[in-house]
Amino acid sequence: MDSHPPSDSESDSDDETTTPQTLAFPPVTRQHILNCSYHSWYPKYKPITPKSRLIPLTSPFLDYLRADSIILPDDDVDQQQQTEWDSDSGIFSKDEDEASDDDDVDILSGWHDLHATIGATIAELGGKVMPKLNWSAPKDATWMNANTMECRTPNEIYLLLKSSDFVTHDLEHAFDDTEALAEQRKAEDIPFHLVLRKSFQMNPSMEFRCFVRGRKLLALCQRDLNHFDFLAPMQHKLSSLIQQFFDVRLRDSFEDENFVFDCYVPAPYTRVWLVDVNPWAPRTDPLLFSWMEILGIPEPMGGGEDEEDLSREEVEGEFVRLKMADPTKDPRVAEALRLAREDAAKDALLDIASLSSMSEDDEVEEDFSGLPELRLVGKNDPEAWSFNTPKYSAHKLPRDVVDASQSGEGLREFAREWEAVLEKRRREDVEGGSSGEE
Numbered sequence: 001m002d003s004h005p006p007s008d009s010e011s012d013s014d015d016e017t018t019t020p021q022t023l024a025f026p027p028v029t030r031q032h033i034l035n036c037s038y039h040s041w042y043p044k045y046k047p048i049t050p051k052s053r054l055i056p057l058t059s060p061f062l063d064y065l066r067a068d069s070i071i072l073p074d075d076d077v078d079q080q081q082q083t084e085w086d087s088d089s090g091i092f093s094k095d096e097d098e099a100s101d102d103d104d105v106d107i108l109s110g111w112h113d114l115h116a117t118i119g120a121t122i123a124e125l126g127g128k129v130m131p132k133l134n135w136s137a138p139k140d141a142t143w144m145n146a147n148t149m150e151c152r153t154p155n156e157i158y159l160l161l162k163s164s165d166f167v168t169h170d171l172e173h174a175f176d177d178t179e180a181l182a183e184q185r186k187a188e189d190i191p192f193h194l195v196l197r198k199s200f201q202m203n204p205s206m207e208f209r210c211f212v213r214g215r216k217l218l219a220l221c222q223r224d225l226n227h228f229d230f231l232a233p234m235q236h237k238l239s240s241l242i243q244q245f246f247d248v249r250l251r252d253s254f255e256d257e258n259f260v261f262d263c264y265v266p267a268p269y270t271r272v273w274l275v276d277v278n279p280w281a282p283r284t285d286p287l288l289f290s291w292m293e294i295l296g297i298p299e300p301m302g303g304g305e306d307e308e309d310l311s312r313e314e315v316e317g318e319f320v321r322l323k324m325a326d327p328t329k330d331p332r333v334a335e336a337l338r339l340a341r342e343d344a345a346k347d348a349l350l351d352i353a354s355l356s357s358m359s360e361d362d363e364v365e366e367d368f369s370g371l372p373e374l375r376l377v378g379k380n381d382p383e384a385w386s387f388n389t390p391k392y393s394a395h396k397l398p399r400d401v402v403d404a405s406q407s408g409e410g411l412r413e414f415a416r417e418w419e420a421v422l423e424k425r426r427r428e429d430v431e432g433g434s435s436g437e438e
C-alpha cells in the first residue's frame with residue numbers, strides 16, 4: 001500500500017469538461033482498508049496469486065518490530081549474540097569482545113516459535129522469499145539488503161521490515177484518513193500477518209496497476225516507470241487479457257466495488273496473476289495517472305458486459321486464447337524484437353518468441369473497442385528520464401551508507417561499516433561546525 005499524497009498534477013488539469021476540480025473520493029472505511037489486506041483477500045484468490053504463505057504475528061514480535069533499536073538474533077551461534085543499533089547514540093554494532101550481560105537477553109523471548117516458523121517457511125518456499133506485511137512491502141529499505149527485497153534468512157526479513165517506512169505505516173497508520181465509525185474495527189484489532197512470497201524473476205515491464213470503480217475496470221498503467229518499446233504493439237492485447245481476468249476473477253467477488261489491483265502477466269502472456277490489492281483512496285499511488293483524471297473517467301459503456309459468455313472452462317488455469325500471428329508481418333513487432341535483441345538486459349527478461357502471439361495484425365475479428373486505457377511510459381515521457389534514478393529516494397540514505405550495505409560481507413559486517421560511516425559523518429559535522437561552515 002502506498003502512502004503517497006496525490007500528485008501536484010492533480011490541480012493542473014485544464015480539461016474542465018470531464019476532470020473534477022477536487023478529489024471526490026467516497027469515504028474510505030476501515031473495513032475497506034481491511035478488505036485490501038493480504039490476509040483478507042489471499043484465501044479467496046489463492047489460485048490466481050503467486051505462491052505465498054501467511055504467518056500470523058504475535059504481540060511480542062510486533063513489539064520487536066516497533067522497537068526503535070535494530071536488534072538481530074544471531075542464528076549462527078548457540079549462545080545468542082546480537083547486533084544492535086541505537087538511533088539516539090548512532091551506535092549500531094556491539095563488538096563481540098565487549099559483549100556484556102545484556103547480550104544474554106533473549107531477543108526471541110515470546111517469539112521463538114514464530115522465528116522457527118519463518119525459517120521453515122523460507123525453506124518451504126525454496127529458500128528465497130519476498131516479504132511484506134498486510135499491505136506493504138519494504139521497497140524503501142532494499143538498500144539494507146544489497147538492493148533487493150529477496151530474503152534468504154529470517155534476519156534479512158527483520159532488517160528490511162524494521163528499516164521500512166512503508167511497513168511502519170502499516171503498523172502505525174493503517175487506518176489514517178478513514179472514517180471512524182463506532183462499529184468499525186480499531187487499529188489494535190488488526191490481525192497483522194507476515195506475508196512470505198516465493199521469489200521468482202518478475203519482468204517489471206509486465207506489472208500493471210488497474211483502477212476499478214463501481215465494479216468496472218476504468219484504466220490501467222505500467223507499474224514500472226521505465227519505457228519499454230515492445231509494450232506498445234502488445235497494448236490492446238494486454239488490456240483485453242486483463243479485462244477478461246478482471247471480469248471473471250475479480251469483478252463480482254471482491255468485497256468492495258471500488259479498488260485498485262496490481263497484476264502480473266508472465267510470458268507467454270496468456271495468463272494474469274494477482275499481485276496486490278490497494279484501497280481506492282488518495283494513499284494509493286495512481287502512477288501514470290493522476291487521481292483527478294481517474295475520478296473523471298466516465299463509466300465505460302462496453303467492456304465487461306459480455307463476460308457471462310466467457311465460460312468458466314475457457315479461463316480455467318487463467319488461460320485466455322489469443323491469435324497467433326507472424327511477427328515479421330507486423331513492422332511494430334519486428335522493430336520491438338530488434339530493440340529487445342539489442343538490449344541484453346531486456347533479452348534476459350523477455351520471452352521474445354511470445355511476442356508473436358501478441359501481434360494485433362492478422363487477428364480474426366477481434367474487437368478492442370470499449371477496452372479501458374492501458375497507459376504506457378512513452379519514450380520521451382518525463383517518467384522515462386529517470387531510468388537510472390533510484391526509487392524511493394526520499395527514503396534513502398546517502399551514497400556512502402548505501403555502499404556500506406552492499407559490501408556482501410553480511411549483516412554484522414554491514415553494521416560495523418555503517419558505524420564507521422556514521423562516525424566519519426559525526427567527525428565531519430563537528431569539524432564543519434567548528435570552522436563555521438553550514
Ligand SMILES: Nc1ncnc2c1ncn2[C@@H]1O[C@H](COP(=O)(O)OP(=O)(O)OP(=O)(O)O)[C@@H](O)[C@H]1O
Binds near residue numbers: 050130132262278
Ligand atoms: N513473488 C515475487 N517474486 C519476486 N518479486 C515480487 C514477488 N511479489 C512481488 N514482487 C515484486 O515486489 C514489488 C512490490 O510488491 P507489492 O506490490 O506487493 O508491494 P506493495 O508495497 O504493496 O506495493 P505498492 O505500495 O506499490 O502497492 C512488486 O511490484 C514486484 O516487482
